[in-house]
Amino acid sequence: MSGIQIIYSNETLATVRSSYIDNQTDFAKITAALLKSKTGEFDLESILYLKLRGLGICDLGCIGECINLERLDLSGNNITSLIPLASLKLLLVLNLSANRITNLEPICNCDNLQSLNVAANLISSVEHLHCLHSLRKLESIRxxxxxxxxxxxxxxxTSYRNLILEMFPNIKVVDGERVVGRGSDLYQLCKDIDESLKGFYKNGPLPDVPDCKPWVEEGFWDLKRSNNAIIEEAYKQFNDVLHECRLLNNRAAHVIAQTERALSMKNQPKQYVL
Incomplete structure (x- = not known):
């Protein structure tokens, strides 16, 4: 009986491996069928969030037809060309980490992009970053x-970080580190100083202040809602990890229960009918 079980196990393993290879071949190019199976959306224009991580994708195929896409995760693939992404005008969050990208120029058309992750690629010089200068809403780049x-x-x-700071006036996070003296941090600091000054002059007249123009543009200190997209993406990825952990936990519990039942049946005394 043990020999039969081993042979069956090997045949099953061979089938699984064959199926995995076929699936990886299918995933090499993004197709409408792949997008529909991953999202459950029949209409590609209805897709708002798409996660295609680690599928061996090298051709973005019809991804450009998802014109209403807001969040896209293509990390851990073999992508070299980003041309199909040029039509994604509403894209807010884009993760392209761990690919083989050398040219970021197609992304410059994604006017609403707020968060961009291109870590672990083949971007060789600061000149290849100039094409992103038009992304005025970009707040986070990695x-x-x-x-x-x-x-x-x-x-x-070492100067690439300074170049990024010069290119993007709204940048708040570079390589996962918050830029000091920008955004809400500086806003809170100035607010605390104002409160301190009010308390200082509470018991006396305010000194005469000569008329002068503000040294920053109006609205510079205002908090922007666009930062919410980065936070929402972080929550989304965290929830995805929790969901996968729950699935693994359920599968493990099922296997343990099956094993316990099998052992309990094996340990039961044999009964003979006379």
């Missing part, structure tokens, strides 16, 4: 990730 030892050749140039 070219390296020390947690996973992700990097780009351009990161060897």
């Amino acid at each position: 070219l390296k990730d020390n947690t996973f030892s992700y990097n780009n050749p351009v990161c060897k140039n």
Whole structure:
């Protein structure tokens, strides 16, 4: 009986491997069928969030037809060309980490992009970042990730971070680190100073202040709702991980229950009918 079980196990394993290889071949190019199976949406224009992580994709295929897409995760694939992404005008969050990308120019058409992750690619010089200058709403960009030892050749140039700060006036996060003195941090600091000054002059007249023009543009200190997209993406990815953990836990509990039943039946005393 044990020999039969081993042969059956090997045949099953061979079938699984064959199926996995076929699926990886199918995933090499993004097709309408793949998108519909992953999202359950029949109409590609209805897709708002798409996660295609680690599927061996090298051709973006019809991804450009998802014109209402807001969040896209293509990390851990073999992508080299981003041309189909040029039509995604509403895209807010884009994760392209761990691919083989050298040219970011097609992304410059994604006018609403707020968060971009291109860590672990082949971006070689700061000149390849100039094409992103038109992304005025960009708040977070990542070219390296020390947690996973992700990097780009351009990161060897110590001036690339300063270039990013000059290019994007609204940038708040670079390589996962919050930019000091920008956004809500500076807003809170100035607010605290104002409150302190009010308390200082509470018991006396305010000094005469000469008329002068503000040194920043109107609305500079205002908090922007666009930062919510980054937070929502983080929550979304965290919830995805929790969901996968729950599935693994349920599968493990099922296997344990089956094993316990099998052992209990095996240990039962044999009964003979006379």
